[in-house]
Amino acid sequence: MVIKTDVLVIGAGPAGSTAAKHAASGGAKVLLMDKKSEIGAPKRCAEGVSNGGLESLGIEHNPRWITRELDGVRLIAPDGTNVWLTSDKVDLPEAGCILERKVFDKYMAMDAARAGAEIKIKTLATRMERNDEGFLVDAECMDEKFQIQAKIVIAADGPESRVARWAGLRTAVKPKDMESAAQFEMAGVQMENNKCIEFYFGSVAPGGYAWVFPKGDDIANVGLGILTTITDKSAYEHLLEFVKNCPATQNAQPVELNIGGDPVGGLPKKMATDNLMVVGDAAGQVNPLTGGGIISGMTGGMIAGKVAAEAIEENDFSEKKMKKYEKECRETIGDSINKYLKVKDYMMTLNDDELNSIADVFKDSDFEKVSTGELVKNLVKVSPKALIKLGKLF
Amino acid sequence: MIVKEWCMYCGECAGVCPRNLIEVRELTLKFTEEHCKECSLCIQVCPVKALEQE
DSSP: OEEEEEEEEEOOSHHHHHHHHHHHHTTOOEEEEOSSSSTTOSOOSOOEEEHHHHHHTTOOOOTTTEEEEOOEEEEEOTTOOEEEEETTTSSEEOOEEEEOHHHHHHHHHHHHHHTTOEEEOSEEEEEEEEETTEEEEEEEETTEEEEEEEEEEEEOOGGGOOHHHHTTOOOOOOGGGEEEEEEEEEESOOOSSTTEEEEEOSTTSTTSOEEEEESSSSEEEEEEEEETTSOSSOHHHHHHHHHHHOGGGTTOEEEEEEEEEEEOSOOOSOOEETTEEEOGGGGTOSOTTTOOOHHHHHHHHHHHHHHHHHHHHHTOOSHHHHHHHHHHHIIIIIHHHHHHHHHHHHHHTOOHHHHHHHHHHHTTOOOSEESHHHHHHHHHHHOHHHHHHHTTTO | OEEOTTOOOOOHHHHHOTTOOEEEOSSOEEEOGGGOOOOOHHHHHOTTOOEEOO
16 A cells, blocks of 8 residues: 655654644645654653744643743752852843643644644654655554655654665764763652752763753652763663752652653754755754754754645755755754854863852853853853853854 | 663664664664674663663
8 A cells, every 4th residue: 555645754753743734734745653652752851942942933832731931040060059040130031941742742743733734653664765756655553564655755753863864864873972861750859949940060961961850849850961972871870870969859759761862963964855854853953052952853844844835836856945944944043053062062071170160150140141042151251261162153 | 682671762772873773663672683783882872771782
């Protein structure tokens, strides 16, 4: 059996569902498939997003998938020095919220369905080959094997990024660019301010950071990301150690364990080819400093979906047409990803002592607003080393 | 490749496999072993040390 479609989106995370929604809204016949039996679960994410990011995507807040509105940020240096960035100290905090991803992801897929996309769950793409009409994709759902003929494939298969590689793109991630992450969702977490997201820096998480993101008064995602190129312990082992030592988790109990990879090496050289575009984690659409990729991935998905609809209307699936996506993507999210890549590289050079001394200056600094960019601007002000490496960028 | 029973099928191994040999399903992991060059990157990145060379 061969199913014919204009656009096949492989992977129904936020980036894939957003691509499907915009392609379908633009008039294309869209099939959205996901290998899992439940879209959005298990989460592989700390679930934080900025409100501005959701707004830029035209998504209104919905209490169904927001667990916590945030009021600020707490940064914790290796020696315990705190930097508080909260609304009582900072005039205009760039607020954000913590999602319930398993509800949010489904909601986004439902949006795609309402726009006209057909959804297949528990359906895995096993291989694909190029032909005159685009791609012929082998798929499996339970005991059923079938093929899908698509004029355009949008690869949204997450950090695995196998689909783009079937089309010849080089989206494999090197271990030095892949954060290995582990997280507990916990109850009984005693946060100093349960409306702040907390970031712990230094040797607690080599090559990354640890976080406590509140989802309720005493509920939080407690996790960390590490680079396995610079530590022998696994992310899970680091997490156990962190939870054992962190004051906030002394009386906390886990109700969920999440693990996964987070590509922090920036965008690949090529994100589009004839009949194919790559979006989301599969295309490294992640802020390399924070590891956050919901908004950037969805932005990539939105652009890809719109270009796909346009391509279908014009009957042009050439690499030249698909490159319109790539160009727009680099303009909207690429520049900022490149900038934060440099900040990440700089942060990687700092040892615990240097982090402590930066925090010591930061704790009494005045910040105009809370955003990653604002923090880096202040970092450049207080650290000569940062000024040399990052001064021109921020 | 030996896949330990505590594997959580997160797919991080598949993302770093330079030869794209790892197929992660919802509850199974399949290696195309005949093309594996034993670079062991998959073992290195696993967040829960669920992979082991045979």
